[in-house]
Amino acid sequence: MPLETPYVTPSIPTERQRLLEARDIAVAFSIEGGTVEAVRGVDFHIDRGETLALVGESGSGKSVTARALMGLLGRKARLSPSARVTLDGQDLRVRDERKMRDVRGRAIAMVFQEPMSSLNPLHTVGGQIVEAIQAHARVPTREARTRACELLAEVRLPNPEALLDRYPHELSGGQRQRVMIAMALSNKPALLIADEPTTALDVRVQAEILELIRDLQSRYNLAVLLITHDLTVVRSYSDRIAVMRQGLIVETGPTTAVLDAPTHPYTLQLRDAEPSGYAEDVDVEGQPVLLEARGVRIVYGGRAKSPAFVAVEAADVCVRRGEAVGIVGESGSGKTSLALALTRLAAITAGEVSFDGLRIEALSRREMRPLRTRLQIVLQDPFSSLNPRLSVQALIEEGLIVNRIGHTASERLEKVCKALGDAGLPQDILHRFPHEFSGGQRQRLSIARAIAVEPDLLVLDEPTSALDLSVQAKILETLKDLQQRRGLGYLFISHDLRVVRALCQRIIVMRDGVIVESGPTRDVLENPQSEYTARLVKAAFQVRHT
Amino acid sequence: MKTDEKTQTYGRLVWRRFRRSWLGMAGLVVLMGLAVVVVLGPFLAPMNPDARYAPYQTPSRIGVDSDGFYALNAMPTGRDDPVTLQPLLSFTGAEKVRLTLWARTEPYRLLGPITLDRRLIGTSRIGQRAHLLGADRFGRDIFSRGLVATRVSLLLALTVVTLTTLTGLLVGATAGYMGGAVDRWLQRLVDVLLAFPQLPLYLTLGALIPVTVSSGLFVAILIATLSVLGWAGLSREIRGKTLMLARMDYVRAAIAMGADDRRIILHHIAPNLMSHVLVSFTLTLPTIVLLESFLGFLGLAVKPPMISWGLMLQDVSGYSAIGSYPFILSPVIFVFVTVFAFNAVGDALRDAVDPY
Numbered sequence: 001m002p003l004e005t006p007y008v009t010p011s012i013p014t015e016r017q018r019l020l021e022a023r024d025i026a027v028a029f030s031i032e033g034g035t036v037e038a039v040r041g042v043d044f045h046i047d048r049g050e051t052l053a054l055v056g057e058s059g060s061g062k063s064v065t066a067r068a069l070m071g072l073l074g075r076k077a078r079l080s081p082s083a084r085v086t087l088d089g090q091d092l093r094v095r096d097e098r099k100m101r102d103v104r105g106r107a108i109a110m111v112f113q114e115p116m117s118s119l120n121p122l123h124t125v126g127g128q129i130v131e132a133i134q135a136h137a138r139v140p141t142r143e144a145r146t147r148a149c150e151l152l153a154e155v156r157l158p159n160p161e162a163l164l165d166r167y168p169h170e171l172s173g174g175q176r177q178r179v180m181i182a183m184a185l186s187n188k189p190a191l192l193i194a195d196e197p198t199t200a201l202d203v204r205v206q207a208e209i210l211e212l213i214r215d216l217q218s219r220y221n222l223a224v225l226l227i228t229h230d231l232t233v234v235r236s237y238s239d240r241i242a243v244m245r246q247g248l249i250v251e252t253g254p255t256t257a258v259l260d261a262p263t264h265p266y267t268l269q270l271r272d273a274e275p276s277g278y279a280e281d282v283d284v285e286g287q288p289v290l291l292e293a294r295g296v297r298i299v300y301g302g303r304a305k306s307p308a309f310v311a312v313e314a315a316d317v318c319v320r321r322g323e324a325v326g327i328v329g330e331s332g333s334g335k336t337s338l339a340l341a342l343t344r345l346a347a348i349t350a351g352e353v354s355f356d357g358l359r360i361e362a363l364s365r366r367e368m369r370p371l372r373t374r375l376q377i378v379l380q381d382p383f384s385s386l387n388p389r390l391s392v393q394a395l396i397e398e399g400l401i402v403n404r405i406g407h408t409a410s411e412r413l414e415k416v417c418k419a420l421g422d423a424g425l426p427q428d429i430l431h432r433f434p435h436e437f438s439g440g441q442r443q444r445l446s447i448a449r450a451i452a453v454e455p456d457l458l459v460l461d462e463p464t465s466a467l468d469l470s471v472q473a474k475i476l477e478t479l480k481d482l483q484q485r486r487g488l489g490y491l492f493i494s495h496d497l498r499v500v501r502a503l504c505q506r507i508i509v510m511r512d513g514v515i516v517e518s519g520p521t522r523d524v525l526e527n528p529q530s531e532y533t534a535r536l537v538k539a540a541f542q543v544r545h546t
Numbered sequence: 547m548k549t550d551e552k553t554q555t556y557g558r559l560v561w562r563r564f565r566r567s568w569l570g571m572a573g574l575v576v577l578m579g580l581a582v583v584v585v586l587g588p589f590l591a592p593m594n595p596d597a598r599y600a601p602y603q604t605p606s607r608i609g610v611d612s613d614g615f616y617a618l619n620a621m622p623t624g625r626d627d628p629v630t631l632q633p634l635l636s637f638t639g640a641e642k643v644r645l646t647l648w649a650r651t652e653p654y655r656l657l658g659p660i661t662l663d664r665r666l667i668g669t670s671r672i673g674q675r676a677h678l679l680g681a682d683r684f685g686r687d688i689f690s691r692g693l694v695a696t697r698v699s700l701l702l703a704l705t706v707v708t709l710t711t712l713t714g715l716l717v718g719a720t721a722g723y724m725g726g727a728v729d730r731w732l733q734r735l736v737d738v739l740l741a742f743p744q745l746p747l748y749l750t751l752g753a754l755i756p757v758t759v760s761s762g763l764f765v766a767i768l769i770a771t772l773s774v775l776g777w778a779g780l781s782r783e784i785r786g787k788t789l790m791l792a793r794m795d796y797v798r799a800a801i802a803m804g805a806d807d808r809r810i811i812l813h814h815i816a817p818n819l820m821s822h823v824l825v826s827f828t829l830t831l832p833t834i835v836l837l838e839s840f841l842g843f844l845g846l847a848v849k850p851p852m853i854s855w856g857l858m859l860q861d862v863s864g865y866s867a868i869g870s871y872p873f874i875l876s877p878v879i880f881v882f883v884t885v886f887a888f889n890a891v892g893d894a895l896r897d898a899v900d901p902y
Contacts, residue, residue: 345798365801372804385795389556389817398813399803433556449799 017048019223020069020087020108020191026080026247027064027073038064040247041080046191049217051224053234053255055270056244057468058439062227065244066193069225070108071100088190106136109184111177113196118180119168125152125179126164132186151182155212174205178212185216192217193225198233202330203495203539210237229469231274232498232541235259243267273469275476275502278522279324282483282505287321288356290457290489291342291375296351296361298337298513311337312513315351317491319457324483324490326504326521328497328536334513335493336380339461342491343377344368356456373403376450377459382442382466386434392445393430396420399453419452424478440471444478451482457489464499476503497540501525509533560821563898570894576887583696588656591690592645592667592676595853602871603681607637608645616642617669617676632870644670680873682861688873692880695853698765700884702854703834705769710776711827717777718784719819723792723811729785739778747771752846761849768841768848772834780826787822791815821899828892832885839881855881 027039039061046052054062067073069085071094085092087107093099104110112118120128129148133139139147145164152160155178168176177197184192194213198206214237217224226238234241234255241259242252243266251264262268298312312334319325327335340346342353344360353361355375360368379385386395396416399405406412417427423444434442443463450458460479464472480503482488494500500507501521508518509532516530528534564570583590606617620635627634649668653661669676678689721732751771755764791797797814805813835855841847842856850857858877862868868875 340798343802345802366806369804369806372802377799377802379795379799381795385799387796387800387814387818390813398800398805402803402805402809446799449803453803 018089019046019048020085021045022065022069023084024080024082025065025068025085026083027061027068028078028080029076030078031076035078038077038247039068042244042247042249044242044249044252046223046225048190048223049221050240051214051217051226051238053238053241054225054227054244055229055231055234055241057229057270057470059246060244061247062244063195066110066195066225066227068094069193070104070110071095071097072104102136105132105184105189106187107189108191108193109187109189110193110195111180111184111197113199116168116173116176116200119176121168124165124167125171129164129179129183129186132183136187147186148182151186152179154185154216155179155182157182172205173201174209177201177205177209181209181212181216185220188220189222191223191225193227195227196229197226199228199230203497204330204535206233207539213237231259231271231469243270269470273473275473275496275498278501279480279503279505282322282324284320284323284505287323289318290321290356291317291319291491292352292354293317293342294352296338296341296353297349298334298341298346299349300337310513312341315510315513315515316518317342317508319489319491321456321489322483322487323506324479324492324504326500326507327491327493327510328495328500328507329510330495330536332512333510335495335510336461337513338510339377339459339491339493343375343459345377369403373399373405373453374456375459376453376455376457378443378446378450378461378463380462380465382439382446385446386442388434391431391433392420395434395445396449396452399449403453405453415452419448422451422478422482423448424474438471440467440475443467443471443475447475447478451486451488454486455488457491459491459493461493462495463492465495472499479503497525497536509536560895560898564894567890567894567897569890570898573887573890573894576883577891580696580700580884580887583693584700585657586666587694587697588654589662589664590666591687591693592649592665592669592678593687593690594651594654595686595691595694596851597686599675599677599681599685599687601681601683601685602867602874603675603677603685604635604871605678605680605873606643606676608676608678609642611642613644615645617645618642619675619677630870643674643676645676646670679876679879680871682858682874683867688858688876691853691858692855692877695855695858695877696880696884698848698852698854699835699838699856699880702765702769702838702848703831706772706776706834707827707831709769709773710830711780711823713773713777714780714826715784715819715823718781719788719811719815721781722785722788723807723815725789732781733785736778736782739775740782742775744775747775748841748846749844752841752844759849761852764849765852768846772837776830776834780823780830783822783826784819787819788815791818825892825896825899828888828895832888832892835881835884835888839877 022045023043025039025042026037028035028037042065044052054065056062064073068079068083073079079095083094085094092103126145126148129151130141130144133144133147148164149160152163157163157175157178171179192213197213198209201209210233213224216222228234238255240253241255242249243258243264244250245266251258251262251267258267259271262271294316296312296315297310300309300311301307315338317325317338327338329335337346341348344363348361351361352359355371358371360371393416396419397412400412400415406415416430420427425441425444425448434445437445447463464475467475476499479490483490490503492500492504504521506519507521507524509516509524511532517524517528517533524533525537528537588595604620606619608615608617618637618640620637621640622633623636625634626632645667647667649665649670651663651665651668651672653663656662675687677687679692680688682688682691717732721729755767792815797810800810800814838854838856839859842854843859843862845860847857847860848854855877861874
């Protein structure tokens with residue numbers, strides 16, 4: 001394992017002083033019928049004022065390592081007896097709950113991934129920060145409130161005075177994450193552990209939060225342990241990187257050095273799994289238009305006492321045969337509503353939709369049935385989109401049965417196997433059930449189910465956003481391959497511009513239910529016409545130049 | 547095509563998790579025992595449940611000597627308790643009543659047309675008595691009656707729970723899947739039923755039904771009443787679950803696949819409701835058993851010649867009787883064991899089913 005060489009980080013040109021040192025961290029969880037070794041002997045250190053990025057795919061042990069530092073492992077976990085954590089040269093007794101309670105929040109603070117659930121909905125923002133302050137210091141409430149107000153200003157929340165009396169549900173996700181950071185900073189910790197702090201947020205907000213953390217870091221000489229799976233974030237915001245795989249650190253060193261010239265094959269693989277480059281051009285001019293939508297408007301509610309909510313307004317979409325069209329936008333921009341409406345799984349309030357020249361916006365569920373084989377959809381969540389009671393064979397065969405494709409069972413079986421093969425799955429899984437598969441495999445099952453009926457157009461709603469990068473890369477490969485071999489057209493919905501860039505020939509940018517820009521991918525990304533697109537592009541591809 | 551050996555169906559997984567709960571397994575064993583009692587009740591009972599001996603006999607003392615098991619029945623000593631003025635009893639000098647396996651007895655009906663003249667355990671001579679749990683106010687053996695009553699009590703509960711579960715499932719799934727006006731009206735009906743004051747109704751029914759009504763008709767009325775009032779709660783749970791399931795992505799995917807309503811209900815919603823229904827079934831059954839015994843205590847029990855635990859507990863409502871003869875409370879043991887077994891199985895089943 002290459003040891004890190006001393007070097008000067010661009011952001012904090014101060015003294016290098018060892019803050020935290022972790023030796024031989026190994027954690028095993030006891031599960032039914034044995035134990036699982038989540039972390040298998042990890043050594044690392046963090047200096048004052050630096051950011052160490054802990055990178056790895058889901059299940060690699062990043063979060064468990066961080067929780068071990070905080071003594072937050074829970075009852076089912078067992079920390080190895082030889083594990084040592086020192087903070088400022090002093091032994092942190094991570095097994096001593098009473099001692100750790102004092103360390104937590106005071107010396108080491110943590111920011112979690114999900115800002116929606118880490119704030120208590122029953123208490124005001126101010127109350128929760130005051131509580132965090134008073135947990136570690138005898139401070140009069142009035143003083144603590146003043147301090148809370150300063151902290152909110154510190155994390156650049158507007159109008160902190162008024163914010164103190166607000167409740168978490170009144171804030172946006174980004175604002176909540178700022179409140180979490182303010183709480184974490186309330187006792188001037190030396191180390192901030194940020195566990196995927198921006199994964200649940202939109203790209204634009206993500207950049208703002210990370211900027212904020214970096215800013216606070218230089219002001220307080222704060223050390224940050226940043227846990228993430230996103231290499232773009234790592235590249236822009238960390239000084240050193242530790243790559244974890246299956247409970248071990250496989251490579252560590254200065255971020256730029258490691259990412260530019262990885263020595264471990266896994267780091268290389270991780271780096272190359274990042275979607276990059278543009279999709280190949282496909283000549284679609286002569287191809288017939290498959291799906292065309294004009295002026296689609298989707299309104300929810302509006303009956304009884306609930307006010308109407310316009311999810312999509314005046315949307316025009318056009319997909320030709322063999323073409324991949326991406327729809328990008330932040331959460332709440334109406335992407336999914338549009339996808340569901342175009343596949344007639346949700347109601348269309350106004351506008352025209354035609355599929356292969358046939359108007360479908362007014363068709364009933366029954367009238368849509370003949371078209372279903374040609375227009376398929378893969379839904380976002382691979383865990384809820386497969387019926388847990390059906391075997392793989394039953395799942396994929398269903399479309400064939402309801403659409404009376406294949407006359408005999410063996411004919412259908414042949415088609416099922418072909419679909420499995422096309423989706424990159426082995427064929428000996430026919431009698432297994434969905435819970436036996438990982439997220440990536442389940443998403444492949446969804447894709448196999450959709451392509452088994454041999455559609456002309458496949459609508460994909462964030463098919464890879466719940467998956468690891470390497471899995472995402474493989475699924476994108478599969479999709480490209482199907483596009484070339486079968487001439488399949490895609491309507492690909494994603495919040496990730498890099499994925500869309502790698503797969504789609506044309507791109508549609510949505511914001512607040514309105515299409516702000518559309519055109520060939522290269523044109524839109526390199527020469528955005530609207531300020532919104534420009535900001536999205538900047539946030540997605542931003543790399544800190546050192 | 548290869549089949550993977552390791553593949554586990556949902557049922558097998560549930561069974562594997564169920565086996566881990568020893569309480570659930572113990573409950574299951576007791577339930578199997580109860581099933582045997584339901585079928586063979588009169589054969590297992592040591593005495594004729596309807597034969598009358600002296601009233602309020604205390605439980606016999608069971609002993610063993612060189613000739614095998616025997617029972618001692620307490621004899622009055624001729625003296626009275628100075629405080630309660632009850633005759634004092636003593637086992638000294640009591641005649642040993644021999645107990646044998648495969649004892650001969652007067653012919654009785656076991657089940658339908660099957661008649662037997664043997665009991666598993668009984669007194670060696672016809673006409674002798676041995677009361678394991680004592681005798682009731684007509685001098686009938688409580689233990690034998692309790693075993694025979696298992697039939698009526700459990701079958702009544704089973705019928706009621708089957709009816710309420712089916713109704714609840716049907717109404718709940720319809721309301722949840724159809725939505726709209728159908729749902730609204732069904733929910734109002736459920737509201738009315740849930741708001742209904744049940745206890746006064748039971749008491750009124752007990753007073754209203756003429757004493758001359760045959761026991762069969764009476765049981766039918768009892769079952770009908772309990773069923774009509776019982777399905778509302780389950781239907782509401784099922785409705786909620788159906789609403790949730792109908793919004794699952796896999797239902798959406800089935801619609802996108804072109805599946806019709808029938809297929810969606812039968813293949814995608816119903817199988818996912820079944821685990822919930824099964825758990826609810828095992829957990830509702832004991833409440834009906836309890837309710838039956840409770841209603842019996844209040845006077846709304848099945849009519850003789852049927853025997854149920856509720857009917858047996860009717861005797862307990864006289865306070866002076868409990869004070870003097872506490873053993874007449876012993877039918878509670880049967881209720882307790884049954885309820886406990888069903889609850890243990892239900893809880894273990896819920897834990898086994900839930901992880902998804």
